[in-house]
Amino acid sequence: AQSVTQPDIHITVSEGASLELRCNYSYGATPYLFWYVQSPGQGLQLLLKYFSGDTLVQGIKGFEAEFKRSQSSFNLRKPSVHWSDAAEYFCAVGPRSNDYKLSFGAGTTVTVRA
Amino acid sequence: DAGVTQSPTHLIKTRGQQVTLRCSPKSGHDTVSWYQQALGQGPQFIFQYYEEEERQRGNFPDRFSGHQFPNYSSELNVNALLLGDSALYLCASAVLADSYNEQFFGPGTRLTVL
Numbered sequence: 753a754q755s756v757t758q759p760d761i762h763i764t765v766s767e768g769a770s771l772e773l774r775c776n777y778s779y780g781a782t783p784y785l786f787w788y789v790q791s792p793g794q795g796l797q798l799l800l801k802y803f804s805g806d807t808l809v810q811g812i813k814g815f816e817a818e819f820k821r822s823q824s825s826f827n828l829r830k831p832s833v834h835w836s837d838a839a840e841y842f843c844a845v846g847p848r849s850n851d852y853k854l855s856f857g858a859g860t861t862v863t864v865r866a
Numbered sequence: 867d868a869g870v871t872q873s874p875t876h877l878i879k880t881r882g883q884q885v886t887l888r889c890s891p892k893s894g895h896d897t898v899s900w901y902q903q904a905l906g907q908g909p910q911f912i913f914q915y916y917e918e919e920e921r922q923r924g925n926f927p928d929r930f931s932g933h934q935f936p937n938y939s940s941e942l943n944v945n946a947l948l949l950g951d952s953a954l955y956l957c958a959s960a961v962l963a964d965s966y967n968e969q970f971f972g973p974g975t976r977l978t979v980l
Contacts, residue, residue: 756908788971795870795956795971796909842908852899852960852969853922856908 754779756843758857765833766865773828773860775843783845785826786854787817791839799841802826813837838864868893870959870972878978879947887942887975891959895970897921898940900932901956903974909956915940916962944977952979 755778765771777783784803788796800811807819817828826843840861844854871890879885891898897916901909911924915934934940938959944951954976960969 793973795973796958797971798968844908851914851922852897852958852962853911853914853924854901854909854969855911856901858906858908 754783754845754855756845756855756857758841758843758860760860761858762861762863764863764865767835768832771828771830771833771837771862773841773843773862775826775828775857777824777826777843777845779824779845781848782821784848785817785819786844786846787811787815787826787828788842788844788856789813789839790842790859796842799828833862833864835864835866838862870957870970872955872957872972872975874975875973876976876978878980880980881947881949883947883979884943884945885947885977887944887955887957887977889940889942889957889959889972891938891940891957892970895959895961896938897960897962898934898938899958899960899969900940900942901958902926903954903956905953912942947979949979952977 757776786801787799799815802809802819840859842859843857846854873888899914900912903909913923914921918934929945931943954974956974957972958969
């Protein structure tokens, strides 16, 4: 069965500092990989996705993620965080077909301190 | 374009009651998926509708049922509510043929079961 693990429940980072959120997955074959962000009272917004090709993926809001097949990981990074990046972040996986059925990790809450 | 909309925003029910949640997909989208997000957890896939039929289903009991209308809007029905059904219910829409182009999420309906 597929599963997604986000080891860090809560991360606190200073504004302007770098951020890295970890994601590991267990899946029968290399899935499609996604990172979503959820702000209070908002729905999930897609930050970036990996289907194939270059293992370093660029997304919106200055985020990037790197797929490492050998480690079954898809970690999210941002070089310099802004106060508006405070939110909950979810890693998700889906099968390599157009069915949009996603499995999500439990999420990582990011707090940004001034 | 209003994006994905959901109603109501919040709902309070008591155990044993039935509830109906509603979702209007983003304009041009033909596929609607429903997710349950318990407090502190990632979203869990409930089911997906396409062409007014349930296309896929996650590991949820038959108390959870749905419907899709000709205008692509959708309803989620939950019968015999349990305390454990308290959660944020998210609706997501997409174009099935676009193969993960992007799935848009609504802001959710917060259901509290007392």
